[in-house]
Amino acid sequence: MKVGMISFAHLHATSYASALLEMPWVEFVGIYDEDNDRAKEWASKLGVKHFEKLDDLLKTDIEAVIICSTNADHCHYTVKAAEAGKHVLVEKPIATTIEDANKMIETCKKNNVKLQIAFPVRYMPAVIEAKNIVQSGKLGRILAIKGTNHGSMPGGWFTEKDKAGGGAVMDHTVHVVDIIRWMFGFEFKEVYAEYDRLIHDIETDDCGLLTMELTNNVFATLDTSWNRPTAYPTWGDVTMTIVGTNGVLELDAYGQKFDIYNNDVKKAQWEHWGGNSDYFLVKDFLEACKNDTPVKVTGEDGLRALEVALAAYESGKKKMPVKIEDIR
Amino acid sequence: MKPGLKVGLIGGGTMGTAHAEAYRVIENAELVAVADLRPERAQAIATKTGATVRTASEIIADPNIDVIDVCLPTYLHRDYVVAAAEAGKHVFCEKPMARSLKEAEEMKAACEKAGVKLGIGHVVRFFPEYVRAYEKVKAGAVGDVAVVRCTRGGFPLPTAWQDWYANYELSGGLVLDMIIHDFDFLRWLLGPAERVFAKSTRGREYNRLEYALVTIKFKSGAIAHVEGSWVNGGGFHTRFEIAGSNGLIDYDSRKANPITVTVASKDGVPGVPVPASAWVENPYTTEIRNFINVLDGKEGTIVDGNEGYESLRIALAALESIETGKPVSL
Numbered sequence: 001m002k003v004g005m006i007s008f009a010h011l012h013a014t015s016y017a018s019a020l021l022e023m024p025w026v027e028f029v030g031i032y033d034e035d036n037d038r039a040k041e042w043a044s045k046l047g048v049k050h051f052e053k054l055d056d057l058l059k060t061d062i063e064a065v066i067i068c069s070t071n072a073d074h075c076h077y078t079v080k081a082a083e084a085g086k087h088v089l090v091e092k093p094i095a096t097t098i099e100d101a102n103k104m105i106e107t108c109k110k111n112n113v114k115l116q117i118a119f120p121v122r123y124m125p126a127v128i129e130a131k132n133i134v135q136s137g138k139l140g141r142i143l144a145i146k147g148t149n150h151g152s153m154p155g156g157w158f159t160e161k162d163k164a165g166g167g168a169v170m171d172h173t174v175h176v177v178d179i180i181r182w183m184f185g186f187e188f189k190e191v192y193a194e195y196d197r198l199i200h201d202i203e204t205d206d207c208g209l210l211t212m213e214l215t216n217n218v219f220a221t222l223d224t225s226w227n228r229p230t231a232y233p234t235w236g237d238v239t240m241t242i243v244g245t246n247g248v249l250e251l252d253a254y255g256q257k258f259d260i261y262n263n264d265v266k267k268a269q270w271e272h273w274g275g276n277s278d279y280f281l282v283k284d285f286l287e288a289c290k291n292d293t294p295v296k297v298t299g300e301d302g303l304r305a306l307e308v309a310l311a312a313y314e315s316g317k318k319k320m321p322v323k324i325e326d327i328r
Numbered sequence: 329m330k331p332g333l334k335v336g337l338i339g340g341g342t343m344g345t346a347h348a349e350a351y352r353v354i355e356n357a358e359l360v361a362v363a364d365l366r367p368e369r370a371q372a373i374a375t376k377t378g379a380t381v382r383t384a385s386e387i388i389a390d391p392n393i394d395v396i397d398v399c400l401p402t403y404l405h406r407d408y409v410v411a412a413a414e415a416g417k418h419v420f421c422e423k424p425m426a427r428s429l430k431e432a433e434e435m436k437a438a439c440e441k442a443g444v445k446l447g448i449g450h451v452v453r454f455f456p457e458y459v460r461a462y463e464k465v466k467a468g469a470v471g472d473v474a475v476v477r478c479t480r481g482g483f484p485l486p487t488a489w490q491d492w493y494a495n496y497e498l499s500g501g502l503v504l505d506m507i508i509h510d511f512d513f514l515r516w517l518l519g520p521a522e523r524v525f526a527k528s529t530r531g532r533e534y535n536r537l538e539y540a541l542v543t544i545k546f547k548s549g550a551i552a553h554v555e556g557s558w559v560n561g562g563g564f565h566t567r568f569e570i571a572g573s574n575g576l577i578d579y580d581s582r583k584a585n586p587i588t589v590t591v592a593s594k595d596g597v598p599g600v601p602v603p604a605s606a607w608v609e610n611p612y613t614t615e616i617r618n619f620i621n622v623l624d625g626k627e628g629t630i631v632d633g634n635e636g637y638e639s640l641r642i643a644l645a646a647l648e649s650i651e652t653g654k655p656v657s658l
């Protein structure tokens with residue numbers, strides 16, 4: 001199966017590229033990037049072709065593309081690829097606006113190609129196991145969920161509002177929202193958010209705290225802050241405390257780790273060994289393309305997660321909770 | 329008889345018993361009398377400490393008593409604190425200061441009018457891990473504070489006299505009774521709060537199982553998140569994470585155990601590990617020593633009625649937000 005990649009603006013691209021190269025049944029054809037030098041650099045590093053024009057890549061007989069552009073460019077590239085008949089795996093968040101997300105979903109449907117959003121957290125063994133436990137009913141009825149998706153400040157276009165669509169809230173709302181929808185089947189009804197730029201000298205917010213009302217009378221909070229200092233042992237976290245009538249489950253998705261103390265690095269480091277979820281994500285997507293089965297994370301899933309982030313920004317402006325239906 | 333201030337204790341339940349222990353080791357104060365509606369509770373404390381069992385009104389009326397320590401259920405704080413102040417006694421009162429702002433105002437006013445000191449038992453300000461974190465933050469360990477996360481609980485609702493904790497009208501539930509500790513710590517660390525938004529299982533679930541998540545925006549800009557839990561989650565524990573512009577402090581009481589004891593039971597079945605703590609001094613003792621020393625002119629400041637009042641405001645704002653579903657500005 002032949003696959004191409006569009007844009008290496010988001011560094012997850014390198015991880016997806018390695019995944020492509022690891023699968024013997026996949027042929028990684030080449031890279032197009034709006035930054036031609038970056039395309040050249042990665043193409044030569046990875047031993048694949050580089051395309052100076054997007055159309056040249058899309059003209060080849062690749063069946064699918066992986067898009068790792070800025071958030072704002074997701075729509076443009078997805079539409080182009082779909083119209084060329086290519087399946088699409090696009091980095092999260094699906095887009096920066098609801099209109100763009102809808103356009104992506106519709107165009108893919110119309111052209112009969114698959115659209116998957118890159119939510120690798122769904123593929124982490126610890127998260128899958130937590131889902132199994134939740135679904136066993138052991139915790140009783142779910143009352144509340146406390147989540148975190150902390151990170152380090154990513155820099156670059158992530159802090160430019162027109163390219164990223166926002167800051168920490170845009171970047172780190174969607175993973176946990178997606179996991180909650182997938183794990184419990186709950187939908188999000190209302191969002192209240194406190195966010196601010198408190199740490200870094202950047203254009204966007206770097207700290208965010210969302211409180212959300214869900215279906216089934218469940219409430220949740222989510223901390224999206226880019227507040228891991230450079231001295232922190234790792235980039236960030238994905239954690240959830242799930243409170244049920246019968247018990248509590250605490251999930252630390254990257255908890256399978258050991259500590260490294262190295263004199264050259266001069267800080268403790270956490271080494272996660274719980275599995276390469278990016279690999280499983282790419283593999284699952286390509287298998288769905290190959291076998292023509294439904295993708296695991298749909299465009300609608302991406303849209304639902306985006307809505308929560310957008311409602312959070314709306315709430316911050318109004319200093320009031322915002323209903324999801326009101327921003328649709 | 330010890331030299332120093334004479335103390336009368338009203339309320340000999342869980343906290344009264346802890347306070348009575350403190351007076352045994354504090355040099356410049358003596359517990360001389362104890363009152364409790366349940367005579368056996370008062371008697372148990374009297375036997376241990378040498379105090380005399382008396383009624384609350386006898387204690388308040390006794391001219392030889394300098395300090396009244398109120399360890400009654402929250403909804404009774406106002407009546408006894410006001411009566412003690414009117415009798416010219418200094419008062420130490422357990423947190424939360426009161427069940428309502430009006431009651432707290434009356435307590436402050438009565439103490440001001442009588443010219444007596446009022447201390448509120450926000451003991452977390454005397455727990456060594458919180459004190460050290462406070463000092464480190466003030467010394468610049470994390471830079472400017474951005475986001476603070478606090479956790480308290482993980483055990484079922486406490487059982488007490490007449491099960492008063494389970495009665496929301498009397499105790500204010502988890503938010504007023506327990507995580508006010510964190511509100512007070514945060515206020516101490518960050519200054520005045522601006523806005524509170526909160527959710528709780530109250531009204532969604534029967535009230536013995538309570539779980540709450542509270543967001544506070546501070547005037548300093550900092551954002552805080554407080555988790556409180558009366559759901560059994562492996563036993564009582566506390567956590568805090570203080571993230572700032574230049575660093576981060578991370579604490580989890582479950583990971584800070586100097587001692588874990590595991591003993592097999594008689595039939596050879598492996599036992600459950602039980603963490604043990606090793607304190608230089610019980611923080612409740614430090615707290616009461618501080619109050620006594622201030623009365624004695626040996627230390628400067630206490631957590632007074634104004635402090636208790638401000639922390640109460642945050643807790644009540646959180647309760648209001650839970651009820652209305654809207655943020656409450658302070």
Ligand SMILES: NC(=O)c1ccc[n+]([C@@H]2O[C@H](COP(=O)([O-])OP(=O)(O)OC[C@H]3O[C@@H](n4cnc5c(N)ncnc54)[C@H](O)[C@@H]3O)[C@@H](O)[C@H]2O)c1
Nearest residue numbers: 339340341342343364365366399400401402422423488489
């Ligand atoms: N600082 C802390 O860490 C902490 C911890 C627990 C409780 N508290 C606070 O301490 C206070 C007491 O709580 P507790 O857990 O000790 O409650 P408790 O029910 O164990 O004790 C209250 C005692 O007061 C007695 N009592 C009730 N009415 C009385 C009256 N009119 N006259 C005399 N005695 C009377 C009861 O018999 C009971 O023994 C509450 O405000 C609570 O919120 C603080």
